[in-house]
Amino acid sequence: MGHLVGIDLGTTNSVVASAEGASPQVLVDKNNRSQFRSVVSLKKRKSKKGGDDTGGAPEILVGDVALDNWPMAPTDTIVSIKRLMGRAVVEPEVEKVKRGFLYKVVQPSDGTRDSIRVVMGDKEYSPVEISALILRCAKEFAEFRLGGEVTHAVITVPAYFSQKQKSATRQAGLLAGLQVIQILDEPTAAAVAFGVDNAKSSDPKCILVYDLGGGTFDISILMWAGNLFSQINLEGDMWLGGDNFDQVLIDHAIQYIKEEYEMDPVVDMRFMVELRKAARETKERLSTSRSADLVVASLLKDADGDIIDVVIEVTREQYEAMIRPLVDRATALVEKALANADLKPDQVDHVLMAGNCTCIPLVQESMEKLFGKDKILRNVHPKNCVALGAAIVAARRGPQVICQAPDPANPERECGRVNKDEATVCEKCGAELSLRKGQDDVGLVVGEEGFVGHSIAPFSYGAQTAGDTYNVYIKKNDQVPTPESDRMTLTFYTRQPNQRMIAIPVYGGDNLEKASANNKQGEAFAVLPPGLPKGAPVRIRIWLNSNGIFELAAFLEDGTNLEPLVLEGYKDQKAVEKIEEVEAAFHEESLNPEKRARLEQARNEAFNRLKRKDYEGALEQARRVNEIADESEQADQSDALRAKCDGLVNFTQFVLQEYSWALPAERVYEMNKLLEEVRQALQGGDQGALKQKCEQLDAATNKLPQIVNVLIGVRGAINTRIRPIDPEKAQELFEELERIEQGLKSNSSAAKGQFEAFLKKLTQVIEAMPKAVVQKCPDCGAPTQGKRICPNGHDTWIPTAKSGVQSSGIGGISSL
Numbered sequence: 001m002g003h004l005v006g007i008d009l010g011t012t013n014s015v016v017a018s019a020e021g022a023s024p025q026v027l028v029d030k031n032n033r034s035q036f037r038s039v040v041s042l043k044k045r046k047s048k049k050g051g052d053d054t055g056g057a058p059e060i061l062v063g064d065v066a067l068d069n070w071p072m073a074p075t076d077t078i079v080s081i082k083r084l085m086g087r088a089v090v091e092p093e094v095e096k097v098k099r100g101f102l103y104k105v106v107q108p109s110d111g112t113r114d115s116i117r118v119v120m121g122d123k124e125y126s127p128v129e130i131s132a133l134i135l136r137c138a139k140e141f142a143e144f145r146l147g148g149e150v151t152h153a154v155i156t157v158p159a160y161f162s163q164k165q166k167s168a169t170r171q172a173g174l175l176a177g178l179q180v181i182q183i184l185d186e187p188t189a190a191a192v193a194f195g196v197d198n199a200k201s202s203d204p205k206c207i208l209v210y211d212l213g214g215g216t217f218d219i220s221i222l223m224w225a226g227n228l229f230s231q232i233n234l235e236g237d238m239w240l241g242g243d244n245f246d247q248v249l250i251d252h253a254i255q256y257i258k259e260e261y262e263m264d265p266v267v268d269m270r271f272m273v274e275l276r277k278a279a280r281e282t283k284e285r286l287s288t289s290r291s292a293d294l295v296v297a298s299l300l301k302d303a304d305g306d307i308i309d310v311v312i313e314v315t316r317e318q319y320e321a322m323i324r325p326l327v328d329r330a331t332a333l334v335e336k337a338l339a340n341a342d343l344k345p346d347q348v349d350h351v352l353m354a355g356n357c358t359c360i361p362l363v364q365e366s367m368e369k370l371f372g373k374d375k376i377l378r379n380v381h382p383k384n385c386v387a388l389g390a391a392i393v394a395a396r397r398g399p400q401v402i403c404q405a406p407d408p409a410n411p412e413r414e415c416g417r418v419n420k421d422e423a424t425v426c427e428k429c430g431a432e433l434s435l436r437k438g439q440d441d442v443g444l445v446v447g448e449e450g451f452v453g454h455s456i457a458p459f460s461y462g463a464q465t466a467g468d469t470y471n472v473y474i475k476k477n478d479q480v481p482t483p484e485s486d487r488m489t490l491t492f493y494t495r496q497p498n499q500r501m502i503a504i505p506v507y508g509g510d511n512l513e514k515a516s517a518n519n520k521q522g523e524a525f526a527v528l529p530p531g532l533p534k535g536a537p538v539r540i541r542i543w544l545n546s547n548g549i550f551e552l553a554a555f556l557e558d559g560t561n562l563e564p565l566v567l568e569g570y571k572d573q574k575a576v577e578k579i580e581e582v583e584a585a586f587h588e589e590s591l592n593p594e595k596r597a598r599l600e601q602a603r604n605e606a607f608n609r610l611k612r613k614d615y616e617g618a619l620e621q622a623r624r625v626n627e628i629a630d631e632s633e634q635a636d637q638s639d640a641l642r643a644k645c646d647g648l649v650n651f652t653q654f655v656l657q658e659y660s661w662a663l664p665a666e667r668v669y670e671m672n673k674l675l676e677e678v679r680q681a682l683q684g685g686d687q688g689a690l691k692q693k694c695e696q697l698d699a700a701t702n703k704l705p706q707i708v709n710v711l712i713g714v715r716g717a718i719n720t721r722i723r724p725i726d727p728e729k730a731q732e733l734f735e736e737l738e739r740i741e742q743g744l745k746s747n748s749s750a751a752k753g754q755f756e757a758f759l760k761k762l763t764q765v766i767e768a769m770p771k772a773v774v775q776k777c778p779d780c781g782a783p784t785q786g787k788r789i790c791p792n793g794h795d796t797w798i799p800t801a802k803s804g805v806q807s808s809g810i811g812g813i814s815s816l
Contacts, residue, residue: 002151004181004398005142006189006390007135009155009169011082011215012242012280013356014038015384016138017391018146024193024388024395029141033064035383036141038214040133041066041077042121058121062137070277074102074269076120080243081130083215085172086164088114093239100247102269112573114523128172135176152179154394156386158216159185159458160236162508163521164568166549181397183547187211187220188455189389190354191229193380205349210334210367211386213355214242217330219337221348233341233477234458235333240326242280242357248322249279249314253294256312261302271299275310282314287359291315320362331366340476351376358382455480461550463540464505464515465492466779466800473542474550476510482543489541492799495778497534498727500607501579501788502526503797504540504564506550524552525576525797526562527607533728538562538799563611571615578622580788582606599628641687645678645694652701659708661745671700711741714762721766733762 005027008015013035016027026034043059061069070077079101087094089107094116098105104119108126111117117124135155142150155173157166166183173180187209194207207229209220217240221233253275257265265271274296285292293313300308338345351371357363359382367376380388425431457480462472473488494502503525509518528536541553554562567573582603606621652675660668674697681690704712714737723730740758743751776783777790778800784790788797 002149003142003146004152004154004391004394005138005146005150006154006387006392006394007138007156008186008189008387008390009082009131009135009138009157009172010035010038010213011080012038013214013383014134014138015387016142017384017387018142019388019391019395020146024391026384026387027142027145029063030144031064036063036137037067038082038134039063039066039070039077039079040081040120040130041069041073043069043073044076044121060133062133067277071270071273074273076103077273078103078118078120078125078130080215081118081127081134083239083243084116084118084127085131086162086166086168087116087127089116090114097239100243102272110571110574112577114567114573128168128175131169131172132175135172135178139176139178150178152181152394152398154182154184154189154390154397155180156184156186156189156390158211158213158236158238159187159218159220159234160216160238161185161548162519163506163550163566166547167568170547181394183549184390184393185218185220185234185455185458185548186213186354186386187218187234188231189387189393190352190380190385191220191222191224192389192392193385194350194352194377194389195224195229206343206347207350207352208334208337208348208371209352209354210330210358211354212241212330212357212363214357215239216241217333219334221337221341221343231456231477233337234456235337235340236458237329237333240329242283242355244326245283245323245357245360246276246279248326249282249294249319250275252314252322253279253296253310253312257300257310261300261308263300263302265300268300271296274299283319283360286314286316286319287361289316316361323360323362327360327362327366330363331370334367334370345371348375352380352385353378353382354385356383455548457544457548459508459518460510460512461506461508461521461542461544462515462518463490463492463542464507465798466495466794468514468516469801470507470512470515470518471801472512474544478544480544480548481546487541487543489539490801491537491539492801494528494532494534494536494538495800496796497725498531498723499534499536499797500528500530500603501576501797502528502538502554502562502799503788503795504552504554505798506542506552521550522566524554524564524566526554526564527611528562529556529560530604531723531727531731533726565610565613571619572613575610575615575618575622578619579606579610582622582625599625602628641691641694642682645682645690648694648697648701649675649678649682652697655701655704655708655712659704659711662705662708667700667703671697674700707744710759711737714759717762717766721769725769729765733765 003018003020006017006019008017014037015035017024018027019025028034029036039062041061043061066077070079080097083097084094084105089105090113094105106117106119106124107113108115108117108124115126117126118130119125135153139150139153153173155169155178157169161169170180170183190209190211191207194209204223204225207222207224209218209222211218211220216236216238218236219234220231222229222231254265257263265275278294278296282292282294291313293311295312296310298307298309300310302308338348348371351367353364353367353376364376457474457476457478460472460476461474462470465471471490471492473490474482478486503523505515505523506521507515507518508521511517526538528538537557539555539557542550545551550566552564552566554564556562565572567576602621602625606618606625609615609617609621652671655663656668656671656675663671674693678690678693678697681693684690715734718730718733718737722733736758740751740755743754777792777794777796779794779796780790780792782791784796789795
């Protein structure tokens with residue numbers, strides 16, 4: 001096995017660390033830099049005449065070289081991709097972020113509006129693919145420093161990352177060629193880095209981690225005692241970070257240029273790239289000096305064509321006035337975290353600052369003012385602590401055991417010997433190796449599925465049901481992963497007869513009034529069996545795994561596993577959207593029986609493919625359903641003949657299987673012989689022979705005994721007139737009919753009387769049914785005719801939390 005590392009995959013910068021030696025260390029790249037830019041750019045080959053050289057393929061650059069190439073390729077350089085991980089192109093916050101990017105952010109051509117792509121060199125890339133390039137760069141320079149292959153990594157994410165964002169990060173790691181040991185939240189990683197050097201006392205300490213990175217802000221409050229710690233509260237803001245602190249300088253410069261030179265520079269993409277870089281550099285200089293010049297030289301021209309050198313002096317006082325609303329926003333979240341943890345500032349023992357933006361003096365002062373200078377810990381560099389913590393976790397979860405006993409030569413240092421997994425004592429100093437898988441490890445129990453018992457949910461998780469009800473499964477600050485004993489099951493109910501699909505949207509947040517007022521974490525779908533009545537119970541269980549990602553199970557009342565699919569916004573989402581069209585096509589009132597049967601067969605196959613996660617197959621079958629629905633009555637004669645023969649073959653097979661007992665032996669032989677001849681004709685290309693054999697089989701089936709014709713007619717009436725409106729009644733009638741058929745088959749005289757009574761009852765049931773099936777929205781009553789979303793915007797696929805017609809309330813808890 002190769003080396004294990006921890007990777008802080010940052011919005012602006014990324015850091016790689018290793019903990020395989022005596023102490024954890026940040027790995028520097030070939031240029032001796034401890035961090036590299038999270039930037040990907042496309043370098044196009046240039047011809048001698050200055051145009052693109054179509055003979056050479058463009059080169060993909062990653063890291064600092066990509067940043068250097070940014071001015072040359074302003075629309076082909078991807079920055080801050082972390083902000084788009086697991087996002088949907090239609091999210092309002094994504095729309096805001098797009099205005100600050102120079103590259104295109106689009107809906108994927110092979111996906112849906114619930115996912116996202118960026119464009120580089122006229123080619124679409126997913127955020128996963130871009131992040132994988134960054135992670136691969138981290139892997140390669142770690143291998144250069146460690147002198148061997150890097151195979152495993154712990155990758156960090158913000159505590160407030162959603163299901164899709166965490167899943168996307170794991171996918172990026174796998175695509176980069178890494179085995180992802182753990183997706184670890186950044187505040188916990190920072191706390192681990194702190195704990196290695198500071199856990200010298202068993203007295204409990206209250207630690208607050210203030211993590212202000214390039215794109216996100218997290219607060220974690222933990223209780224620490226010796227080697228043990230436990231999170232007690234998490235807060236955060238997914239849209240507050242260094243990018244925002246840069247933007248205030250960018251906006252200031254744009255306004256200055258407009259007023260000073262009476263021009264709008266935003267149309268010049270190369271200038272905007274250099275302005276963004278200059279703003280970031282100015283921000284960093286203002287952390288150590290009282291003033292700095294924001295300089296962008298020789299890129300703009302005034303109305304007379306003269307070159308403009310933009311030079312704007314910014315004092316620290318001016319900058320602090322600009323960013324104070326952002327700092328106050330962060331401080332307000334810290335105060336909220338304290339209140340939710342029922343703590344006062346003086347009850348916090350230490351404040352750990354993580355993330356490059358905590359180097360801003362005003363940020364430091366805000367925490368010093370709230371907690372006092374002595375409580376702010378600065379012994380671990382804010383840009384390194386997250387990666388260091390991840391590296392420590394990677395080492396502790398790996399197959400090697402590092403001795404942490406005092407070094408006999410220097411008791412102030414750890415021994416640091418790397419021992420084999422099966423070792424019980426240190427090969428160097430002979431100390432007992434207490435740090436092993438399954439035992440306490442810097443406050444976390446290490447097992448095959450990750451850390452158990454000390455991480456917490458950053459917010460509540462729940463399922464949306466009818467009426468926008470929020471049915472909470474996991475409460476904020478609940479233990480992660482969810483213990484088996486605490487995994488709650490709620491019972492919900494279908495809202496339409498014969499409903500074939502159920503949607504389970506999962507939200508995260510603490511607005512208990514409306515599910516949609518929270519952040520959508522993902523959506524699951526399940527295919528239901530045909531014939532379920534309205535109000536059929538569906539039991540749904542949701543829990544968080546060791547990575548803080550929600551998982552979901554769904555069962556019918558009889559225990560049938562519905563095997564729900566949690567969608568990721570790619571071909572799976574597209575397949576579900578195509579199934580929506582299928583349902584609408586299937587409910588056209590003008591369908592003739594033959595076409596309806598063909599639609600039913602294709603629809604069932606589409607459902608089966610979807611359940612097997614064969615999304616290409618589901619899409620193909622869904623397209624087939626729409627093709628059948630769109631067929632003209634004047635279709636090609638050969639196609640019409642083959643369709644007729646297919647239907648006749650299916651009908652004959654059904655008759656022979658179900659009612660051969662009512663046919664003379666010679667008729668059974670004749671029909672079987674004709675059936676085989678029609679099958680052979682279908683395989684051949686002779687239309688005349690096919691027509692002849694089909695007519696012969698048609699004539700044979702027209703001579704069925706009266707009892708068979710009546711029984712088939714009864715089945716057809718139940719299927720076409722009763723099942724679409726009341727599947728429960730249809731099932732009841734079918735079961736009664738099957739009992740009568742068994743009696744008729746055994747020539748029971750009583751069965752004949754029972755059949756006559758059954759026919760009278762069936763007639764009464766049909767007369768009481770409405771003449772046509774008019775599907776209505778269970779929320780507002782608007783006609784839907786099979787469409788998932790009603791004209792008033794209600795989702796008819798989501799269940800209700802109460803049986804019957806109600807559309808609000810909390811479902812009952814039950815066990816699977």
